[in-house]
Amino acid sequence: MVLTMERKAMEIFENHESQVRSYSRSFPTVFEKAKGYKMWDTTGKEYIDFFAGAGALNYGHNNEKVKKKIIEYIQEDGIAHSLDMGTVVRAKFLERFTEVILQPRNLNYKVMFPGPTGTNTVESALKIARKVTGRQTIISFTNAFHGMTLGSLSITGNSTVRQGAGVPLTNTVAMPYDTFMQDHHSIEYLERFLEDAGSGVDLPAAIILETVQGEGGINAASFEWLQAIEKLCHRYDMLLIIDDVQAGCGRTGTFFSFEPAGITPDIVCLSKSISGYGLPLAITLIKPEYDIWAPGEHNGTFRGNNMAILAATEVLSYWETDVFAKSVQEKSKMIKARMEKIVENYPELQATTRGRGFMQGIACGKGKETYGSEICAKAFEKGLIIETSGPDSEVVKFLGSLTIDEAGLDKGFDILEEAIQEVLNK
Structure with missing residues (x-):
């Protein structure tokens, strides 16, 4: 019997790949092509993507502007790998990021390129906070998620992933997040x-937080908190670290998620959509007075991912004016309205809506958690x-690309409602 391409690939994954894989279990097919907010598997089936690479594809799959730049760069034998050596691409990004993002927001940060992952920017933030203050303890919050390496894991709340460390996770203290306590007295408690x-x-040396907790349940902190x-x-002379790995790069409607609160973090962690194309890249923003690293004190072989830096430079064009941000904010209202209508139409879920911007969710009520999955x-x-x-897994989480159009949003939410109906009527 001749195996289909999809079935053969599935057998290869099962026979040769580690059991640690997870998303391939949630989405059991073999994808072959993607464009904008759509993906296709090897059978030609089309999917609306409300996941966007866990927030790494804010500008959609195979963004045409970025793809063109990358292809040209490769054809011209542009430098692909350079550690932290100087390249034209690196200089252009730093200049453009300062001009387009930092200066209009009256922000003054040094830009650090750690290893090209979210957990690595968090690790670098923890290290510099401890170096600056001479203290060890970090305060994080309930339901936080900051990464899977040991330092980042120590400030992550999820018990399942914490157990994977295999060693004690120390020098951290977890405090209640804004939405964690019923009486909303978490500040007094802290x-x-x-x-x-x-x-x-x-x-503590620092407090680290997500303004909207992505993996922890789409919990959005109030600006007052x-x-x-x-x-x-x-x-108390502590550094404030904002982990904007998932909530940043426009995900909540402004480039940085903390902008509407009017706060100025000492350190900001960015990854996921900073490259704009799904290419691995992370940066850590540090107030100049705290940039006291010794050369090479935190490094990594792939921190000079020039094609990712090239892509990151190109997508800054979306932020040259406020037009793109306003479009995200307008579509966010549409997302919220559709979710609120679902909550109203299906009281059996005992659900509520959460989040802001393009980071919203429908939280199924107590005793109804299995409905989410x-x-x-x-x-x-x-x-x-x-x-x-x-x-x-009680929250159905919307994390679509910021470039999705209203027709794509409508079609996706129509499918979601059909799925809810079938689950409730089974």
């Missing part, structure tokens, strides 16, 4: 620990790629 010499919490955290950092699985069968979030 402040009491900091001011009381008997709390058992050493004065973020402002209060910044004030605490100033009062069932809905996403059914949606996939119908041609929609959408994933869950939260400690119990």
Whole structure:
């Protein structure tokens, strides 16, 4: 019997690839092509993508502008790998990032290229915060997700991934996130620990947080809470680190997710969509007075990924004016309206909506958590790629590309509603 290409590939994955793979289990097909907000598998089946590479494809699959630049660069024998040696591409990115992103926002940061992953930018942030302050403890928050290497894992809340470390995860303290406590008194709780010499919490080097928790359940902190955290950092001489790996690069409607709160972090972590094309890249933004690294003190072989840096430079064109940001904000209202209508139309879910911008979710109520995974699985069968979030996979999470049009949003949400109906009527 002749095996189909899809079935043969599935057998190859099962026979040769580690059991650690996860997304290939959530989306059990073999993808072959992608463009914009659509993907196709080897059978030719079309899928609307509400996942966008876990937020790494804010500008869609195979963005035409970026693809053209990369192809030209390769054909001209442009430098692909250079560690942190000087290249024309690197200089252009630094200049453009300063002109287009930092200066209009009155931000002054040094740009660091760590290893090209989200967890590596977080690791670099933790290291420099400890170096600057001479302290060891880092405060993070409930349901946080910051990465899978040991330092990042120590400040991650998910018990399943923490257990994978195999060693004690130390020098961190978890505090309640803004939305974690029913009475919303998490600032008072945190402040009491900091001011009381008997709390058992050493004065921390830094506080790290996501303004919208991606993997933790699309929990969005209020701007007032973020402002209060910044004030605490100033009062106790702690550095404020914003992990904008998933929520940054326009995902919440502004380039940095913290902009509407009017705060200025000491360190900002960016990865995922900073390259704009799904190519591995990360940068760490550090206030100049804290940039006290010794040369090579934090390094990595692939921090000079010039094709990713080239792509990152090209997508900055989306941010030269406020037109793109306004389009994201307008479509965000449409996303919110569709989600609120679903919550209203299907009271059996006992659901609520969460998040902001292009980072929103439908959280199934207590005792209904399994619906999240069932809905996403059914949606996939119908041609929609959408994933869950939260400690119990209870949140159906929208994370589509920022360039998706209204027709794509409508079609995707129509499929999602059909999936919900079938799950509830089974």
